Amino acid sequence: MDIAGRNALVTGGAHRVGKAITLALARAGADVFIHYGRSATEAEATAEEVRALGRSAALGSANLTDPTVAGDLIDAATVALGPISILINSASGFPTDTLQDADLNSWRSTQDLSLTTPVFLTQAFADALPQGLGGAVVNVTDVKTATPYRTHFSYIVAKGGLDEFTKAAAVALAPEIRVNAVALGVILPPPGEDDAYAQRLADQIPMRRPGGTDPVAAAAVALVQNDFVTGETIRVDGGQHLV
Ligand SMILES: NC(=O)c1ccc[n+]([C@@H]2O[C@H](COP(=O)([O-])OP(=O)(O)OC[C@H]3O[C@@H](n4cnc5c(N)ncnc54)[C@H](OP(=O)(O)O)[C@@H]3O)[C@@H](O)[C@H]2O)c1
Known part of the structure; x- marks a missing residue:
């Protein structure tokens, strides 16, 4: 799929990962x-950066x-933009809880x-897509669904559902x-945590550093562009799933 000239919707696109994909x-x-x-404020600033690249941007809460x-x-x-043919489901929380x-x-x-809204956004996106245009959805999930956190229980179950939804959809x-x-x-460090926090986590993974947002954006763009890949998940995790 050639992205040029298409219209995209990015949830949580104002800052951090969503901004990089935007x-x-x-x-x-x-x-x-x-x-x-x-x-x-961050959304408007990101929209200005999009416009500086010569593209149109619109925003809504x-x-x-x-x-x-x-x-x-x-x-x-x-x-705002015309038919939307790229949907990125990036918005999420990261609440702390346990099964107990x-x-x-x-x-x-x-x-x-983290699950139901991406499902129904995808449904609405599919309903609105003009016949013959073709579309692409990228869901942003978490490599920890394979080895779940104890302390982000509701979150990791929702992301596990998003993994299965990706295949079913x-x-x-x-x-x-x-x-x-x-x-x-x-x-990136979670909101409220500093770079040292992220580095401590990254010390445990093969690449030994936090990834930053550019590799995420590159993988998302590659998935949008590749016309013969569907139901696939690219791990952008510095090898974390291997250890
Ligand atoms: N950062 C990481 O290292 C990491 C690791 C694993 C997975 N992920 C996943 O990557 C994605 C982006 O992560 P991030 O770290 O950039 O996220 P983040 O900083 O926690 O931001 C979450 C985004 O979701 C939006 N959001 C949260 N609650 C919302 C609500 N009730 N209604 C509307 N929007 C809401 C926020 O929008 P506003 O700020 O405008 O409210 C924000 O843009 C998420 O799906 C996350 O689970 C991130």
Whole structure:
């Protein structure tokens, strides 16, 4: 798929990983609708960076713990830019809980944000895709679904669901739409933690450093571009899954 001239929607596109994917798509020639939750200032700054690359950018906020916003978000992006043929499901939380202390409300909210909304955004995206255009979805998941955290229980179950959804959606939506994923390891410190925190985690992995966002963006762009890859997950984890 040639990205040039296409329109993309990136959830959580204002900063960090979502921003890197937004800018990589813009560099490849896409116009981008930047979804944000609370980071309006960062979203506007990222939109300016997209425009500086000579592409169009639009932005809109939605609380993605409410999956019923999915249709409206696809509509808003379509009104702003035209038909959306690339969807990146990057927004997520990283709450701390365990199986022992998980409570129903936060469990539901985590599943909604990190699994149910990506599902219904993908459904709305597929419904809105003009016949013959072809589309690509990339879900942003976590390499730790293979060796789950004890202390981010609700989160890792949601991301495990996203892994399975990636495969199920690839089957359901082929051949018009390809659905793939990037599974991230230590990329950036979590919000509120410093670089030393990320380096301590990275000391345990073969590449011995945090990856930063550029390798994630490169993998996402490659998955969008490759017309014969669907239902695939690229681990961007510095070899973490091997140790
Ligand atoms: N960073 C890593 O090392 C790492 C590792 C493994 C997996 N990942 C995955 O990579 C993706 C991006 O990670 P990140 O570290 O860049 O994420 P992050 O800094 O935690 O940001 C989360 C993003 O999700 C959005 N978001 C959170 N709650 C929302 C809500 N209720 N409604 C709407 N938007 C909401 C935020 O938007 P606002 O700021 O606008 O509110 C933000 O853009 C996530 O899916 C994450 O699970 C990251």
